[in-house]
Amino acid sequence: MKVVLSGSTGYIGSEVLTQCLDHPSITSVLVLTRRDPGELAKNPKAKVIIVKDFTSYDEPTVNELKTADAAIWCLGTSTGDERVDIEYPLAFIKAIKTRPPGSSHFRYVQLSGAFTEPPPEEGQKERSLWFYANGRRVRGATEARVLETTEHGSESGFTVYIVKPGAVLTNYATILQCVLGESLSIGMNELGATMVDLAVHGNEQKVFRNQEIIKYGRELQKKSI
Numbered sequence: 001m002k003v004v005l006s007g008s009t010g011y012i013g014s015e016v017l018t019q020c021l022d023h024p025s026i027t028s029v030l031v032l033t034r035r036d037p038g039e040l041a042k043n044p045k046a047k048v049i050i051v052k053d054f055t056s057y058d059e060p061t062v063n064e065l066k067t068a069d070a071a072i073w074c075l076g077t078s079t080g081d082e083r084v085d086i087e088y089p090l091a092f093i094k095a096i097k098t099r100p101p102g103s104s105h106f107r108y109v110q111l112s113g114a115f116t117e118p119p120p121e122e123g124q125k126e127r128s129l130w131f132y133a134n135g136r137r138v139r140g141a142t143e144a145r146v147l148e149t150t151e152h153g154s155e156s157g158f159t160v161y162i163v164k165p166g167a168v169l170t171n172y173a174t175i176l177q178c179v180l181g182e183s184l185s186i187g188m189n190e191l192g193a194t195m196v197d198l199a200v201h202g203n204e205q206k207v208f209r210n211q212e213i214i215k216y217g218r219e220l221q222k223k224s225i
Contacts, residue, residue, distance in 0.1 A: 002028040002067060003199050006054075006092070007074030009033060012111060012168055015192040016072055021045050025200050030068055032075075032092075054088040057095050065092075066099045070107040070199035080138030086145060093149050097158060106158045108146075109198045114166040114184070114210050116140040147206075159206070161198045165191050166210040186210055190217025 003020055007013035008031050020029045021043050031048045049061055054075070057065070073092065076085050089110060096106055116139040120126050129136055143162050150160045167185040194208065194216045208216065 001026055001069040001200065002030065003196075004030045004032060004065060004068045004071035004092075005074065006032045006071075006088075007076065007111070009035065010074055012188070012191065013074035015188050016074055016195055017046075019192045019196045020072070020199075023196055023200065026196075030064060055083070055091045057091070062095050062098065065095055066103070068096075068106070069104050070109070071096070072109045072111075072195050072199050074111045076111065076139070076142075078132065078135050080132075080134035080136070082138055082141075085138050086142050089142065089146055090149075093146070093158075097149075099157075103157065105202075107161065107199050107202050108158065109161045109163065109195050110143070110146050111195065112139050112143055112162050112164045114164050116143060116164065119144055143207075159202060161203065162207045163191070163195055163198070163213055164207065164209050165213055184210070186214055187217070190214055190221070193217045193220045 003026050005013065005017055005020060008017040017029065017031065020026050027045065029043075029046045031046055032051050032054075033048060034051060036048065047064075049064065051057070051061065071092065073089050075088060093108065096108070099106070113136070115132070115136055117127065117129060117133075117136040118140045119137075126137070146160055147162065150158060165186045168188055168191055169185055170188055191213055194213045197216070197220055198208075205212075
């Protein structure tokens with residue numbers, strides 16, 4: 001299968017890229033990037049697509065994206081840039097949805113965060129937030145907008161998965177993970193494995209929070225032993 005990946009040069013995206021390239025079911029990875037993602041991009045399974053504007057894809061790029069079966073969206077900010085965090089993923093989804101009827105079912109995995117703030121319901125005021133207020137609100141808006149793209153459920157041929165990890169730690173930061181606990185932190189390997197598996201196999205559950213991601217990732221690790 002062919003998977004699209006954004007944010008491959010980032011902290012989490014680089015781990016997801018490695019796991020995609022190592023996964024036996026993934027035959028090709030379309031890497032959307034503004035710059036060369038490094039040595040891993042030279043892997044024969046990877047195809048780098050340089051994107052100058054993530055809000056507007058040219059025809060050759062759209063045609064390439066239409067051949068994919070899934071996407072993992074790791075591109076985003078912690079400060080809450082609406083263009084990057086909202087417009088970019090929605091523009092990608094819009095391009096994917098131009099695939100002709102009868103195309104294979106498409107799975108879209110959106111990286112989010114544990115402490116996102118959903119948009120207030122009509123008539124309600126925004127809550128006061130103590131830390132990263134703008135980033136949490138923008139990411140919460142992203143989740144809502146992305147989930148809205150699957151209004152017709154699986155019948156639309158397009159399914160969204162949202163992963164909401166806490167503090168993402170390297171696979172060796174075991175002491176820090178003990179301090180933060182599993183409700184606030186997660187290992188990089190567990191997060192990457194969960195996102196890749198959702199892209200490949202899908203799941204009935206659509207939103208995964210930190211402890212659920214940990215459980216999911218550990219079950220995958222047990223299967224691989």
